[in-house]
Amino acid sequence: MPKYSFPNEQATKSAKQVQKKEKENNIVNLRDFRLAQIMIFAIEEINRSESLLQNVSLGYKIYDTCSSRMSSMSATMGLMNGPEIVAGDRCNGQSPIHAIIGETESSATVILSRTTGPFKIPVISHAASCECLSNRKDYPSFFRTIASDYHQGRALAYIVKHFGWSWVGAVNSDNDYGNNGMAIFLNTAQKEGICVEYSVKFYRTEPEKLKKVVDTIKKSTAKVIVAFVSLLEMGLLIDQLSIQNITGLQIVGVEGWITSKSLITPKNICVLGGSLGIAVRKIYIEGFADYVLKEFWDPAFPCSQKEGNDSQIKLKCSRYQDLLALKSYNEDVSEHRHSSNVYKAVYAVANSLHSLLKCKEPEGCEKDLIIQPQQVVEALKKVNFTVKMGDRVWFDSTGATIAQYEVVNWQQDSGGSIQFKPVGFYDASLSPDQRFVVNTENIIWAGAKLKASSTFLFQV
Structure with missing residues (x-):
């Protein structure tokens, strides 16, 4: 065949x-x-x-x-x-x-x-x-x-407007993702009456620009930062903010990093705790978790089939040792949106x-x-x-799918683990007066402050 x-x-x-x-x-x-x-x-x-x-x-x-x-x-x-x-x-x-x-x-x-x-x-x-x-x-x-970031950039502006944050800072990756996405956010923010104190950018290979970005944040008066940043740049930025003990900022983020478990470290929680942002919807794929633990390994990696004497097995397995460490692990599967x-x-x-x-x-x-x-x-x-x-x-005339996001909030549970709690959604398939919903019940803000319970539905 x-x-x-x-x-x-x-x-x-x-x-x-x-x-x-x-x-x-x-x-x-x-x-x-x-x-x-x-x-x-x-x-x-x-x-x-x-x-x-x-x-x-x-x-x-x-x-x-x-x-x-x-x-x-x-x-x-x-x-x-x-x-x-x-x-x-x-x-x-x-x-x-x-x-x-x-x-x-x-x-x-x-x-x-x-x-x-x-x-x-x-x-x-x-x-x-x-x-x-x-x-x-x-x-x-x-x-x-x-979906295209046309929707994500606008959704970020609607979040900022909804919570009355009229004075914000903006940071983006200096690449196609960050530059185009930030341009959409800034354009929408201007139309919505949101003032942007600064808009700065850097790329992962530019440590001097990163330093200038961190200095700008440190000197600014805006306490809300919109971060249209790729995962790599976000890791670098948070690392520097943590080193300089720049905390208490309300960060609003994008799907590129907002649900990434690789950013969760004890030192990062002080900076990222309470973050709010746009995430790709979490969808459960039936059978995948079991496949990860059982069916994938034997055909993909002959080493998992223990045939031969101990020395032969050891030699055969040496090339797969870093992968085989993951064989019995699937706890991350549910968050791979x-x-x-x-x-x-x-x-x-x-x-x-x-x-x-x-x-x-x-x-x-x-x-x-x-x-x-x-x-x-x-x-x-x-x-x-x-x-x-x-x-x-199905694909629209631009080759994309319909925009359907979750709004998520970084929250620390009683056991100390970070959870990405859904607090709203954006669904472009719905009518303008129904497509954006934010439920502020139990939202944890930077500084661990709990917002009074309420639900907001507004036209976009």
Whole structure:
């Protein structure tokens, strides 16, 4: 049976210091590893399906681009060129790749989409939310299972306005994600009568700019900070604020970091406790937690099959030792909110191929058809299906999905653990007078102050 390859790009990493520590200690980036697992889980689920691509198997390759744009470009070229031609093989006109799932960060996705664009290879991102990618002239083959930041930037301004914070500071990552998102927030804030004391930015490789940002925050009078910041930059910023003991700030954040457990450390709680922000909805994927603990390991890592004597097993396992440490751990699975986006992206490709291969029950699919990437692009524009979690999947005219967010609050429970408690939502599928709701009951603010209970519904 033919195997249709649509490799997954994993790019988002934790803060620079954490990344350095992981490299020194040979520790796997758990967030990216889980996203790779959910892609494999979805593919294996589809390959077992009796109603979707019945007699066709999906294949895949996974590349970790390590937050490096150069590595991302290298991986992209490797995918597009396909495997080396085996002696005796003849060119059959079949594209070596049908779709790419990725990247995680917007800037890397811009590079990826510009590279693949001339070849009309569809790119489906689970996390790249920059509004810049909505330009169909520049990115005609780009799709995403996350909403554009057009909605997130506006939602941040509505949160600020609702709570009467008329004097705020603004910080963003100096990349496509941060610059475009902050521009949307500032534009909306101006229309809503919100005054911005300062708007500063930095990138992860610019320590001097980071120092200036921290100095600006330290000298300012604004006690509310809107942080349209990527996870890596947020880790660096919080680390410096913690070192300088700059606390008592009410931070309002974005989906890029607001539910990241990698930021939860004892020293960071003093800075981030009470943070409020926009998060991707948490969606439970039935069977994934069990898959993480049981089904994934044996076929993926031969080391887990203890065959041979002790010395042979030890030699075979040495290359997997950092991964095998995660074998019995799945406590983080419930907070991987982008996992459902990866799951939906895989199913979007599968449904497109199902249509193109003229699959019917019980006959199956026409396996001998040659499918080109441009055909997959056109098929993706027409997909409209519902995944087992109940969510409907389809793409609008910009290649994006509908904006549906949770508003979450960083709260410390009685045991000392941080919980991301939902306190509202933004749903662009609803009418303007219903799409944004904030319930202030039990919100914990910076300084552990509890707001009086009330619910607000307002038009946007």
